[in-house]
Amino acid sequence: MDSATPFAHASEAEMARILDFYQVRWEYEPHTFPILWNLDGAVVESFSPDFYLPDLDLYLEMTTLRQKLVRKKNRKLRRLRELYYEYVTTVSTAEMAISWELSAWLWTWLERNRPASVLDLGSGFSSALFRLWQETSGADAFVVSADTDPEWLAKTGAFVRNAGFPDTDLVAYPAIRGGPWDLVLFDLADRESRASRLDAVSQLVAEGGALLVDDIDYPPYRLAVDEWVRRSGWSSSPLPETTDRFLRAARLLQRPTDNPDQPCG
């Protein structure tokens, strides 16, 4: 390593040491790319990636997590975990609620994608998760939870109220106002009945929106969803990281954007 290199951040010096250790040749900020021009065509913003690795023809950009943000994120996840434990021990069971694995995946997905509208089909812990995200993300998202079972809807209402969230926007399926939705979680009623509802539920998803399908490990349902995906032309991503101790897993289906110039609703 060239000790005279004026790194802007200690993490960059550390990365240079790691690259040296593995004998990967590097150059520090050798190239600058214009990324924004004004109407006269003059460059008003440019970007210099931290490292260029000439043997790999690869650019590296380092970012560090700000400790304050990490602490804030950990606090939210801790609250989510507490709510989960309370829900599966006092209201329902771990086998009926969405898994902790899916909850953690969903939380990260929400933080990354910041949907403007969420439809939670199959109320329960997911209803509390979406409301915690709604309250803490600053994303001003519209969240509605729906259920086929009025008794369960009332139990969910009591749980979210006791947890300090508003118990509004809990409705009887299929009487749902609003939509189409950027994210629909499809975890409604028993898994045997879900395939027959797939067409109707998919209509609720906005162009470019996502349909998160739980319990895809159940073989007849998985086959039906596979067949539906083939027919519909939606994209489908397996989510192995959502597999829990009951071997339940989810899948993310994405509705194509028919007109790419149209913003997703």
Ligand SMILES: C[S@@+](CC[C@H](N)C(=O)[O-])C[C@H]1O[C@@H](n2cnc3c(N)ncnc32)[C@H](O)[C@@H]1O
């Ligand atoms: C798989 S559950 C939905 C779970 C929900 N998304 C959650 O995160 O807890 C599907 C439906 O089963 C019903 N349900 C949920 N928990 C239940 C329980 N412990 N016993 C009986 N029915 C339940 C509700 O009507 C719910 O909509």
